[in-house]
Amino acid sequence: MDYNFQEIEQQWQAEWEKAEVYKVDNHSDREPFYVLDMFPYPSGAGLHVGHPLGYIASDIYSRYKRLQGFNVLHPMGFDAYGLPAEQYAIQTGQHPEKTTNENIARYISQLKKIGFCYDWDRQVRTCDPQFYHWTQYAFIRMFDSYYDADQQKARPISELVARFEAEDPAWKTMSEKEQQQRLMQYRIAYLADTKVNWCPKLGTVLANDEVSEGLSVRGGYPVEQRVMRQWCLRVSAYAGRLLEGLDRIDWTESLKETQKNWIGRSEGAEMRFNIKGQDEPFTIFTTRADTVYGVTFMVLAPESEYVKRVVTAEQKEEVESYLDRCRHRTERERIADRKVTGVFTGSYAINPLTQGEIPIYISDYVLAGYGTGAIMAVPAHDSRDYAFAKHFNLPIIPLIEGADVSEQSFDAKEGKMINSGILNGLEVKDAIRRMKEYITETGIGRVKVNYRLRDAIFSRQRYWGEPFPIYYKDGMPYTLPEECLPLQLPEVDKFLPTESGEPPLGNATVWAWDEEHRQVVEKSKINHTTIFPLELCTMPGFAGSSAYYLRYMDNHNSSTLVDKDVNAYWRQVNLYIGGTEHATGHLIYSRFWNKFLYDLGLVCEDEPFKKLINQGMIQGRSNFVYRYIGEGATGNLYVSYNLIDTPEYKDKVQPIHVNVNIVHNDILDIEAFRNWMPEFKDARFIYSDGSSDFDNPYSQIFAEKQYICGWAIEKMSKSMFNVVNPDDVVKNFGADTLRLYEMFLGPLEMSKPWDTNGIDGVHRFLRKIWNMYETVSDDEPTRDELRSLHKLIKKITWDVENFSFNTSIPAFMIAQNELNGLKCNKRAVLETVAILLAPYAPHIAEAMWHRCGHTTFVVDAQWPEVNEEYLQEDGVKYPVQFNGKVRFTLTLPKDMSKEDVEKAVMQNEETAKYLTGTPKRVIVVPGKIVNIVL
RNA sequence: GCCGCGAUGGUGGAAUCGGUAGACACGAAGGACUUAAAAUCCUUUGACCAGUGAUGGUUGUGCGGGUUCAAGUCCCGCUCGCGGUACCA
DSSP states (O other): OOOOHHHHHHHHHHHHHHHTOOOOOSSSSSOOEEEOOOOOOOOOOOOOOOTHHHHHHHHHHHHHHHTTTTTOOOOOOOOOOHHHHHHHHHHHHOOHHHHHHHHHHHHHHHHHHHEEEEEEEEOTTTHHHHHHHHHHHHHHHHHHHEEEEETTTEEEHHHHHHHHHHHHHHHHHHHHHHHHHHTTBBBBBEEEEEEEEETTTEEEEEOOGGGTTEEETTTTOBBBBEEEEEEEGGGGGGHHHHHHGGGBBBBHHHHHHHHHHHHHHHEEEEEEOOOOOOOEEEEEEESSSSGGGGGEEEOOOOTTHHHHHOTTTTHHHHHHHHHHHHHHOOHHHHHOOOOOOOOOEEEEEEETTTEEEEEEETTTOOOOSSTTTTEEOOOGHHHHHHHHHHHHHHOOOOOOOOOOOOSSSOOOOOOOOSSOOGTTTTTTHHHHHHHHHHHHHHEEEEEEEEEOOOOOOOOBSSSSSSSSEEEEEETEEOOOOOOOOOOOOOSSSOSSSTTTTTOGGGOOOSOOOETTTTEOOGGOOOOOOSSEOOOOOOOOOHHSSSSSSHHHHGGOOOOSSSHHHHHHHOSSEEEEEGGGTTTTEEEEEEEEHHHHHHHSSSSSSSSEEEEEOOOOOOOEEEEEEEEEOOOTOOOOEEEEETTTTTTTTTTSEEEEEEEEGGETTTOOOOHHHHHHGGGGGEEEEEOSSSSTTOOOGGGGGGTTTBOEEEEEEEOOOOOGGOOOOOHHHHHHOHHHHHHHHHHHHHTTTTTOOOOOOOOHHHHHHHHHHTTTTSOBOOOOOOOOHHHHHHHHHHHHHHHHHTOGGHHHHHHHHHHHHHHHHOOOOHHHHHEEEHHHHTTTTTTHHHHHHHHTOOOOOOGGGOOOOOGGGOOOOOOEEEEETTTTTEEEEOOOOOOOHHHHHHHHHOOHHHHTTSSSSSSEEEEEETTEEEEEEO
C-alpha cells in the first residue's frame, strides 16, 4: 500500500485528540520534565517554515522524554499584546482583540497540522484577563516591595516603613505625600522622571533592548531622548544576582556572554574630588584608580546633578547653550556624529593626591546614567579622554613606562607605573590594588562595583497592553486592592492618543477608580476625594512574557498565579528553546521577574530556565529571473541564469525576484510565471540551451527547454517572494516530511536558509520505510538485523540527548537501507524502529506501530535500551603501509590493558604476517585503534 | 573598537574523545523499466595523474607556521564571513 501521508496524518491527529493522549496531569508518580518553547507573537502574516524549527526540536525532545517515562509538560501559548496589532487598528479601525484572535486561530491551525504534542488545554494568552490578572498582581507586589541590600533580596515595603518609623524621627513629621515620595525611591516598581527613549513615530517610549543604533527595533523609526515620568522596574538591584545565577544554569556560552556584557559588571572605585572654593566634594567612578596622577581634567555628563554647582557666572551662557544643543540631539545624531564636543564650566577640582588644580568640563561622551555621571579624565591612557584633550589642548601625562602617547593613548592595563608618586615602579594590576587600599585608608574614596544594566522602563503610551492596577490620589500612585484584579482593559473609540496628548486610554470613558465601592466607574465622576483617575499607560510587551512559563503549570487556577504544590512538582523549565534575539530582553526580564517571585516565596526556584538552547534563524532562499535590458530590450525577455555571464548578456540583465513557489529545483514554471502577474503575461525566454521562443513559438512544450533561475540567501519576507508556508509543505509532502526535513537542514543552533530542493530525499525515505511494514513477520531477528537495530538505538539516543537532531535522519536512512538489504520484516525490529522514529515523525511512526499489531499508542511505548552485545565487532581493518612502517588499525574492546593489546596484536592472524619481532611501540586509543610502529 | 561564533566537493552538510575526511541527502551524468512521460530502481560523482580495466598514485578541510606515529579537530599568527555590543570611564 502506498504511503498516503495525508490520510495517515489526519487519522492519527484525530485519534490523539479523541483519546486526549497529550493531556498532562499535575499529579503523577512519574518524574516531571518541563519542555518549553518561546511562545510566539501571532502576527498577521501567519507562520512561515522558519518559525516551527525550534518547536519541532522541542517536540522531538518532549516525545523522547515521554517515551523514557517522564511526565512531560509541553505547552504552547501566545504573546498576544503588541504593537503591530495596534498599528493595524489605527490604520483600519479594527479592534486589536479581533485581529489578534483571528491571528491566533490561524497559528493554532497551522501548529496543529504539524502534529505537536502540546497540551492545548494549558494554552495561555497574555491578553486574556485571566492571564494578565497575574501580571498585574506581580506588579502590585513589586510596588509593595523594596530591595534590601543587606539581605540581597526583595522585602515588603512595610518593613522599610517600620524601619523609618523606628530609626528616623523626621519620618513621622512628614505628610503622607512626602512619605509616599520617599518610599517611591525604594519600591521595585517605581515612578520616576527618567531620560527615556521616545519614539515620536510610534508615539511611545521604548526600553533599551527595544532600541538599536538609535532606531526602534520594531519599525526602525528614529528614537530621541526625553525626560518623562515613567513606571520603572528596579532590575538593576538584581544585577549581581542575575550575573551570578548564570554560573548555575546550562545555557550556551555565547548567550551567557551576551548577558554578561549586557549586565556589564565593572570593578572600580569611587573617588571624591574637592572643588576649588567649595566645601562639598563631588564623586567620580573609575576602574583605573592607578591613573589618578595623570588626571588633567574632569568631565561631567550634561545631565549631571553637579553641573549646576560648578558653572561659574562667566561661563553660564556658554554652558547653557551647550546643554541646550545636547538636549535637542537625538540618540541617532549623537551616534552618527562622533565629533568631540564639550564646554568648560569655569570651575577647578583639586586632585586629592597631587593637590593640583584641574579644570572641570561638560561633555556628552560622559553618560549620566552610568557610575556617578562624572569622570576623572586621564588622556594618556583612555582614548576618549585623549581625543577630548587633543581637541581642547589639554595636557597629557604618560604614566606607564615606555608608553608613547604622542599619537594615541595607551589603553592597555600593563606596564610599570611612572610619574605616579607612591605607585612608581608597580605593575598596573598592583598599582590599581595599591591605590584602592590607599583611598580607602585615607577616606578619599571606596571600592565600588558598577553595573551597566539599567532599570527597565515599564510604561508604554499604548492601548493594546496590560492596564496598570494603579490610580492617582494627590498626584501619588496607589494600587488597586488585589481582590479587585484583574483590572480589565477598557473599550476606546479610537486607538490614537487624545488631542491633549494623553495616551490612548485617555479616550476611555469608563476609566476612574471608586475607592469606596472598589470598582471602575465613569471618568466624568472623578472628584479626587473618593473617585480618582486611573493610570493611562499600559505595560510593555515583556510584562506578559516574563512569567508565562509559571502559568502553564496551573493555568486554570483563579486564586493564585501557580499553586505551591504544583510549582513544587514542576519546579522550573528543564529545557527552553528559542531564539538569541531575546538574550538581552525577555531572558533578562523573566529571570529578574522570577527572582523577585522567588524572594517573595511564591516560586521554589530562583532561576526559571535550567537549560536553554538557541535555534538558528531560517533565512529565505530567493529566486531570480533576469530581464534583458541590453540593446533592443522590450522589457519582456528573460535570460536563463546559466547564460547571464556570457559575453552576449553580461551586464545586460537585471535580476528580478520571482515567487519561489513557482520555481522547482531552480527551474521556472513558465506557465505559472506568465500567470503570476499581469506584467509577465507575454514574457519570452532565452532558455538554458541558448534557444529562445523566437526560434520556435511552441518551444516550451519541449521538456528540455528549461529556464534556470538564479538564487540568493535573504531574510524570509513577503517583498522578496521567498516565503514558504508550512501549510503548503504539509499538503504536498506531509507533516512528518516537514519535521524531518527541518531537522535535516543542519545543526539546530545554526542559521541556515530554507531550500525546498532536497525535501524529496527525506520524503523518499519515509516512503521506503513505510513499505517495509507491508508484511510483518513473527520470526526471530537475525544477529545482523539486531546489530543494525542496536546501532540505530545507540545513535538516536545519543543524538536526541545532545540535540544533534540533524544527524539522526542519515542514521535512519542507513538503518532503513541495511534492514531492507537484509529483507528484514521482523516484528521485534520493526516495532522498535517505529518507537525510535516516533519523536521525529510521529504520524507515520504511529501508523507503523499499529501495523506491527499494537492497539495502544506509540507515545505510550517504552524507549528501547542498547544491547552492547550486538555491537561488538572485532578484527583487523585497514593495514596501511607508510614511510617504511606498517600501521595496523584494529578495533578492540574498551578497557583493555596495554599488555593485552600487545598480546592481541601478536596473536592476530592478519597483523602477525607483518610482525617479525616485538613492536617498538604500541599506541592505544581505548576501544578504537592501535598503531604499531615496528 | 571590543566580545563571541564560524570557514570542509557543484549544494546543504557528516566526521560525537586527535585515529579510513567527504557519511547522508540534493544536484548532475549514464543506464533499466515504459509507446511516452511521471514515478521507481541501478551505476558513477572532491580534484589531478597513470591504466582498456579491476586498480594504483598524487593532492586535498580559508591562508602561513607549530605540536604529534597521526590534525578538519590541539597551539601560535593572519584573511574573510556571521552575530552581539558600543562613547559604560
